[in-house]
Amino acid sequence: MAKLLVYSEEAGVARELLAKARQVAGTQGFTEVGVVALGAAAAATAAIWGEWGADVVYTVAEPALDVYNPETYTAALAGVIEQVQPVVVLVGATKRGLEVNGRVAERLGAGAVSWCDDFSYDAASQSVTAKCLVYTGIGNNTYRINVLPALAAVPPGVFHEQAFAGHSAAVIAVPVAIPAARMRVLANSVKADTGRRLQDAPVIVDVGQGMRNREDLAMAEELAGLLNGQVACSRPISSERDWFPEWLGLSGLKLSPDLCITLGVSGSIQHTIGIRESKLIVAVNSDENAGIFAQADYGIHADLYQFVPALIEAIKTRSVTKK
Amino acid sequence: MKIVACIKYSLTLSELKVDPATRELRLATTPQRVGTIDRNVLEAAVVLKPEGSTVHGLTLAPAGAREAFREAIAMGLDDLTIVDSTNWAAGGPMATAAVLAAAIQKMGDVDLVVCGEASDDGVTYQVPPRLAERLGWPLLAYARNIALAGATLTADRDLDIGMQSVACDLPLVLTVTQETNTPRRPTLMDAVKAKKKPVVVWQPEADLGLSAEALQAAGGVTRIAQEGIVIARKEQLFQGDDMKALANQLLDALLAEHVVAE
Ligand SMILES: Cc1cc2nc3c(=O)[nH]c(=O)nc-3n(C[C@H](O)[C@H](O)[C@H](O)COP(=O)(O)OP(=O)(O)OC[C@H]3O[C@@H](n4cnc5c(N)ncnc54)[C@H](O)[C@@H]3O)c2cc1C
Ligand SMILES: Nc1ncnc2c1ncn2[C@@H]1O[C@H](COP(=O)(O)O)[C@@H](O)[C@H]1O
Numbered sequence: 001m002a003k004l005l006v007y008s009e010e011a012g013v014a015r016e017l018l019a020k021a022r023q024v025a026g027t028q029g030f031t032e033v034g035v036v037a038l039g040a041a042a043a044a045t046a047a048i049w050g051e052w053g054a055d056v057v058y059t060v061a062e063p064a065l066d067v068y069n070p071e072t073y074t075a076a077l078a079g080v081i082e083q084v085q086p087v088v089v090l091v092g093a094t095k096r097g098l099e100v101n102g103r104v105a106e107r108l109g110a111g112a113v114s115w116c117d118d119f120s121y122d123a124a125s126q127s128v129t130a131k132c133l134v135y136t137g138i139g140n141n142t143y144r145i146n147v148l149p150a151l152a153a154v155p156p157g158v159f160h161e162q163a164f165a166g167h168s169a170a171v172i173a174v175p176v177a178i179p180a181a182r183m184r185v186l187a188n189s190v191k192a193d194t195g196r197r198l199q200d201a202p203v204i205v206d207v208g209q210g211m212r213n214r215e216d217l218a219m220a221e222e223l224a225g226l227l228n229g230q231v232a233c234s235r236p237i238s239s240e241r242d243w244f245p246e247w248l249g250l251s252g253l254k255l256s257p258d259l260c261i262t263l264g265v266s267g268s269i270q271h272t273i274g275i276r277e278s279k280l281i282v283a284v285n286s287d288e289n290a291g292i293f294a295q296a297d298y299g300i301h302a303d304l305y306q307f308v309p310a311l312i313e314a315i316k317t318r319s320v321t322k323k
Numbered sequence: 324m325k326i327v328a329c330i331k332y333s334l335t336l337s338e339l340k341v342d343p344a345t346r347e348l349r350l351a352t353t354p355q356r357v358g359t360i361d362r363n364v365l366e367a368a369v370v371l372k373p374e375g376s377t378v379h380g381l382t383l384a385p386a387g388a389r390e391a392f393r394e395a396i397a398m399g400l401d402d403l404t405i406v407d408s409t410n411w412a413a414g415g416p417m418a419t420a421a422v423l424a425a426a427i428q429k430m431g432d433v434d435l436v437v438c439g440e441a442s443d444d445g446v447t448y449q450v451p452p453r454l455a456e457r458l459g460w461p462l463l464a465y466a467r468n469i470a471l472a473g474a475t476l477t478a479d480r481d482l483d484i485g486m487q488s489v490a491c492d493l494p495l496v497l498t499v500t501q502e503t504n505t506p507r508r509p510t511l512m513d514a515v516k517a518k519k520k521p522v523v524v525w526q527p528e529a530d531l532g533l534s535a536e537a538l539q540a541a542g543g544v545t546r547i548a549q550e551g552i553v554i555a556r557k558e559q560l561f562q563g564d565d566m567k568a569l570a571n572q573l574l575d576a577l578l579a580e581h582v583v584a585e
Contacts, residue, residue: 010484068487070462070464071461093448094482094483095440095464095465095481095482095483096482096483098448098449098452099448099451099452099462099464099465100452101448101449101452102416102447102448102449102450102451102452102453102456103452103453103455103456103462105417105449105453106417106420106452106453106456106457107456109541110543111542111543111544112416112417112449112544113544114446114447114448114449115446129547134446134549135334135336135339135348135444135446136336136446137552138336138339138341138348138551138552139341139348139549139550139551139552140548140549140550140551140552141546141548141549142546142547142548142549143544143545143546143547144544144545144547145543145544145545146543146545147541147542147543147544148543153448181461182461182491182492182495183461183462183463183489183490183491183495184489184490184491185487185488185489186477186488186489186490187487187488188485188486188487188488189485189486189487189488190484190485191484191485227583236502239481239502240502245484251483252483258582259577259582259583269336276554279582280577280580280582281556282573282577288562291337293558293560294554294556294558295554295556296556296557296558297556297557297558297559297580298557298559298560298561298573298576298577299558299559299560299561300560300561300562300569300573301560301561301562302562302566302569306566307566307569307570309566310566310567310569310570311570311573311574313567313570314567314570314571314574315570315574318571318574318585319585320574320577320578320583320584320585321583321584322582322583322584323581323582323583323584
């Protein structure tokens with residue numbers, strides 16, 4: 001009985017992890033793919049996870065779990081793992097997933113790795129191997145984990161969600177006592193979801209802190225529009241300036257468009273990990289020594305405020321379109 | 324009140340190179356320093372410090388690296404404790420958290436531990452949650468707009484999806500991000516004073532009663548392979564003052580690549 005369990009408080013990430021779990025279940029000898037649904041609302045709609053690849057949905061419908069709190073979520077996930085006894089737990093490496101992952105691992109004495117992008121379970125040796133990004137993506141380490149369950153935190157966007165039409169899941173309520181949290185949540189402000197699907201865009205115009213004002217985004221939007229693309233950004237543009245809810249990089253989206261044009265992005269590895277699967281990368285930066293140039297196919301050493309209007313003009317003049 | 328700032332002697336990742344032929348990570352020739360996130364940790368600890376309180380630096384690092392901590396001390400530490408990793412054969416976040424927890428317990432009467440959300444080079448995000456768990460304290464992670472009133476800390480937690488405002492009573496483990504604050508630059512005066520601040524060195528086995536072998540086994544994670552990621556891009560640089568010419572040069576290149584059409 002080798003069970004694989006999936007957990008993420010982000011439904012989209014849970015779907016990605018489930019798809020991978022479903023794909024490898026047969027070959028790696030997992031007898032069950034489970035997913036954890038926490039809170040009353042999640043428990044009420046638990047059966048939907050069947051279509052995303054789950055065999056079993058483990059629910060904890062405690063009201064204390066209706067609002068995310070790392071303490072109550074740690075108690076719930078640790079409780080489910082103790083009762084289900086999986087050999088592998090895939091945890092979505094969002095900030096919330098990571099804080100829960102570390103606590104659960106310590107509480108259960110489980111082996112844990114971060115930034116996993118591949119794994120395999122070997123029934124004979126009762127061990128798990130996990131391939132993980134290290135040094136923020138400069139390298140890969142492969143680990144053997146022999147204190148099971150193995151908790152593997154997987155970044156968003158590494159695997160891709162897949163619907164398994166007709167697949168259905170059993171729903172099992174797990175009794176877990178949730179102690180009162182000591183950290184009190186006073187308010188949650190959630191960024192508005194724009195509903196954009198950057199993953200499908202053939203061209204991405206990737207804006208960094210070299211762009212000074214929000215109004216200047218019009219320039220990036222126009223360029224993207226001409227090439228049938230979308231505008232995306234680095235983390236500070238999202239977290240500091242709040243121009244977009246999502247960002248690209250280690251902790252954000254990972255895209256693989258035909259063409260990615262970065263505007264005023266310095267090239268820190270935490271960011272470029274989100275664009276390095278692009279077929280072609282063009283980088284515009286006013287600093288000749290910017291690290292991004294070594295990670296781009298075509299570098300434009302220029303002030304983006306001068307170059308981008310000229311590029312837009314040239315695209316229009318020559319009627320260039322996205323193929 | 325007693326505050327502990329956990330800081331790490333880290334690899335400078337911008338200098339970490341991959342051997343293109345062997346894909347080996349050139350770790351041995353990568354310089355080390357107190358990390359950039361650690362400056363945010365120190366700043367947060369020093370700013371929070373109420374009147375009559377003390378801030379203590381804590382690190383698991385080779386004792387030989389003590390000079391590298393001068394600037395960290397100058398930022399406002401009262402002292403630094405180095406748990407010497409020179410002969411310490413246990414690695415990984417589980418063992419690190421065990422060492423830090425034991426040191427904090429030995430220091431005694433600590434009210435607040437400040438960490439980085441992730442270290443510059445480890446980036447595991449595991450040490451603070453594991454440390455909180457070991458100490459049996461709450462973890463207030465990714466904190467911004469931190470305020471301390473009496474024994475209650477309030478902050479906004481910067482989660483991917485937005486901010487979560489929270490309140491929590493001490494003792495607790497706090498983590499900060501690079502967006503939390505702007506670290507101060509110590510003055511020459513601070514640097515001079517820092518020279519007189521005590522640096523204590525503890526051995527994990529002799530002083531904290533920990534066994535590397537036991538911790539390594541309990542951690543259960545062994546590295547079996549390592550490989551650098553080699554990025555192969557054309558790296559062609561276009562420059563010049565004529566923007567129109569540059570734009571056309573780029574479009575010609577993109578047409579030749581067949582990613583766009585005319
Ligand atoms: C644990 C961790 C995780 C992280 N995860 C992510 C992540 O997922 N995604 C992410 O993006 N970041 C992430 N970061 C942050 C990352 O390290 C960088 O700080 C960030 O990506 C830098 O963003 P930037 O390139 O937009 O800005 P900067 O580094 O400030 O670069 C701005 C660039 O614009 C150029 N410039 C300025 N003016 C002009 C002009 N007029 N014309 C042209 N160029 C100009 C400058 O030369 C500079 O190179 C993470 C950091 C940590 C510590
Ligand atoms: N060797 C160490 N010494 C002191 N603190 C550490 C050490 N390793 C990790 N930490 C703390 O834990 C945080 C997160 O590290 P990590 O889990 O490696 O991402 C760091 O920012 C430090 O505050």
